[in-house]
Amino acid sequence: MTTVSMSVNGKTVSGEVEGRTLLVQFLREDLGLTGTHVGCDTSQCGACVVHVNGESVKACTMFAAAADGSEVTTIEGMANDDGSLGILQQAFQDNHGLQCGFCTPGMIMSAADLLKSNPTPSETEIRGWLEGNLCRCTGYHNIVKSIQAAAATMQGQSQAAE
């Protein structure tokens, strides 16, 4: 067992992990952050996507020990400070971008990474970016619309700020 410590959603946490402990296990089992899901064992589905040092990664394909000293953000860290839904979360509700909700945390985390690097993605770019996120409920239609809507809202806010 080794001790790891990292910042998760802005809070410093630490714990004892085995070498084989995956980041997703540490988040779910040690920290109780069960919003990050496990939907496959071959790194395809993306239900476990979180941000490590600002980049989206699959928490099922990274060891907890490898995240030692990192800044991690999960779905639990995506709401506004007052607890209201963040822009992406709100856009998913407004546009019915989720049904069973299981893929949703990964979708949100992946989309957030996209909008950070590409604030005005085309429909084709959004669909292409979601290559690592599977959804079985929505046919992706409303997920794409949700991300488009979030991008528009963010653009509006940044223009208003200028």
Added chain:
Amino acid sequence: MPKDTGIGASSKRREDIRFLTGKGQYTDDINRPGQTYAYILRSDIAHGVINGIDTGAASAMPGVIRVFTSADMEGLGGVPCGWQVTDKNGDPMKEPMHPILAAGKVRHVGDPIAVVVGETLDQARDAAEKIELDITELPAVMDMASAIQGGAAVHDDVPDNLCFDWEFVAENKDAVDAAIAGAHHVTTLELTNNRLVANPMEPRAAIGEFEPGTGDYTLYTTSQNPHVIRLLMGAFVLSIPEHKLRVVAPDVGGGFGSKIYHYAEEAFVTWAAAQIKRPIKWVADRSEDFISAAQGRDHVTKVELAMDAYGNFLALRCSTLANMGAYLSTFAPCVPTWLHGTLLAGNYKTPVIFTNVKAVFTNTVPVDAYRGAGRPEATYQLERTIDKAAREMGIDPIELRRRNFIQPDQYPYATPVAVEYDTGNYDATMSKAAEMADVAGFQGRKAASAANGKLRGLGIASYIEACGIAPSSLVGALGARAGLFECATVRVNPTGNISVFTGSHSHGQGHETTFAQVVADMVGCPEENVDIVHGDTSKIAFGMGTYGSRSLAVGGAAIVKSMEKIIAKASKIAAHLMEASADDVVFKDGQFSVQGTDKSVAWGDVCLTAYVPHNFPHDQLEPGLEETSFYDPANFTYPAGAYICEVEVDPDTGVVDVQSFVAADDFGNVVNPMIVEGQVHGGLAQGLGQAMMEHAVYDENGQIASGSFMDYAMPRAADFPMFEVDHSCNTPCTHNPLGVKGCGEAGAIGSPPALVNAVVDALAERGVTHIDMPLTPARVWSALNG
């Protein structure tokens, strides 16, 4: 003007808040005090005799609490089947024992052999590697056609591997044969409906718990219907009476049929928790679900359609081999029979129809209902064959369908396959779809594609389905071992807010929002004053669950019935308060008033009176305001529609690019258009996934070649364009109080033939007449290159 609340409004989903913030509670998110972990050792061969299982070394491994095999489970029942089909000779289907853990033989890759329960999952898995198996491998029974000729048998007591040989409608057989023999033209098509894996994004999971102090059992499970699991598992497997068994289906990450069934793992964790006196958690990883969760479809069918010179359909004859897999899953026998044969009239006036279905055991994972269940298979046969017929007859495929559509003035319409359609307008949805798809402009687009070296095709499909499953007396006569009503309790609390307890579990469908809209509409209150509770047998009186697009048509109707009782009682209380006759009281927008006067009393005051009954008609009524209803539908509902798919095929690679997809559906009345459209989108993606890429492939030894997401192609966002959906051509259902028909499965039913028809249309100029699904690039390229 769209409404902003109640029935007809696209109310935002309340359940989204917890899912969007990571606060959902799926089964794997639940941990019980003292919890242990189960690892299941599964067969890695498809067929074999178990000579011995030595668990000694495994039992001695660190952290192991106990190792279980079938020898420990004597006296327990097998996993039951919930539907009995009677074969053409009047004999019951063959129903071999399905033990919780393999006994005597293993019958498919993934068949559970032993379970290690340990302090941690890793310890349990480490120990499972120490179990010594002595198994003699047998030839795998894989090909259905040869399986029924004898040879190796999956079950020794079913030597020909034939579960049943079913004919429908037997009395029509001669008439169909005669019509085909004398027809102007007969179109024949042999096709395969490819085996699929449902793959909801949440894999299956179960936690069993036993309270020694009270003898109470609790099962948390990924189920679409907790009460059905309680009934099947309690009564038939473990002999636990209902009052000592609680089944909780918390948030469930999609089901699509695969979480209807009672699975061996549920029975195991529940039973074993009492053996070790500690909770046991089991969570499938995805690879495990690929070899243990019920799969879908897998029919091989020959279709013959007889026509006169004008293209009028004279008769339809089908014969199908339906794969059951190694054991009968809960509803497996009804899928290729009553959910399939009864839909073979489609949207058409075909006067006589006959089908023969042989259900076959093979050494594969059990097959059961998957989104659509039998209706996609029927629709695919029909719509592919009609498309081929149109080409052979030189008739436009839309026109050929129109010539045979049942007409609006013919309802109620009794088909020759035992169902009666209540309403519909197939011309209207076809016209709407053709307009949305700009069918008129297709030739121009085809020419443009040709100029780029691409082949463009247009695919048409109509569909009809039987939903709102189903009248209990009817399904009972057809072999169902349960009723198919739904139950709802409406509890009006003292201050007027409302808790609704429904048997319709929600795992993505948005019941918590839609049902609240219905109730709020009836009361005239804000939707947030209504809470919907589902998924726990200790809270809900009873329930038959969510499948067959039945939740609103049956479960919603039960809520309406309870609400009607509530309003009737509340009206009497209001009458008492207003010193009027209950007959004169009307209820509207949250106010009870006496007709022709200015007397009124508010909903909230009446509710409070029901619980603070100081001034109350005690001589007529009991205090309180809570009602339960069991709604049993009078008929199925019949959603129908027209789908048009346009594709561009790259002949160099065989890649199919979906350029547009149009769906014009008739779902009857719509409560939440946003949710209905979302259901269609999802169904389309699953249907197009089946048509384009999904395939559970087994090799000749019974090994699954597509046993993970590395090889089983799941549809991704880039595989589709934006879908165009419409539900404006609606003919309300005539026999349920909401006039709704159901929308959950339509997309998966109508889209496979639309896609395949489009690709065949694109390739027709190159001589291609049919390609079996999935239309992968490799298959399309092979079809083009002989």
Added chain:
Amino acid sequence: MYNFDYVKPGSVDEAVAVLSDDEAMPISGGQTLIPTLKARLAMPTQLVDLSGAVPKGIRMDRGGAVFIGGATTHATVAASSDAGAVAGLAGLAAHIGDPQVRNKGTIGGSLANNDPAACYPSAALALGAEIVTNNRTIQADDYFQGMFDTALEEGEIITEIVFPSVHGDSGRGDQTRGRLVSGHYEKFVQPASRFALTGVYVARFSNAVRVAVTGASEGGVFRWTDAEEALTANFSADAVPAAPSADDMIGDIHGTPAYRAHLVQVMTKRAVIACG
């Protein structure tokens, strides 16, 4: 997964020392290895994370050669202007796996694993890259030795890969080919895994054309020499020869050997057209 000790050495020497234990395994981005470990298909006692030992980052020398650290992620390559000068390479990196895989997976890990359907081996082979290890420099033509097999020896770690760029690579590699003019990787994706069902990298140099194929052959990445000769003589899609023999091609549920052989030709033509 079997348990192991996770170690993260700070230098290549330290990593090599740990890896001298037979039952230690190196891990770079882990995007292939971790799923393998989950399936219990490997049983290391120590897992040696190379991310703190092997260089990451991209630089170009004065001669135009581009040096990519072995621990550089696909996402970094995809976004790098220096890597962009290695015609076709950034585009290849941008379509490996998915965004999350690209944020973790590394070029060194991909080349060391040499999966027969991985993308990077085709780039290294077509471009005539140099694989630099802690011990030596290996020419790409000598490096790939069949499916999952490379010239790497025990204790040898890829530290850097050197590619030619359109600005030249004077003094390195086989200079008879001349300067890199253009290049493109055309990938036909396996729809489930997102690996290459067949991928073709065409690298056009001023004196020669090199064509490397991944995903198709039972023997792993290979140079399609018939196409190289034809394209060296006449760099146009029409000059691409008939599909190679299907004899050694992979056949599976996603495509027959004949289909893969055909795709080799089609992807080559498309890569040539994209080279301009």
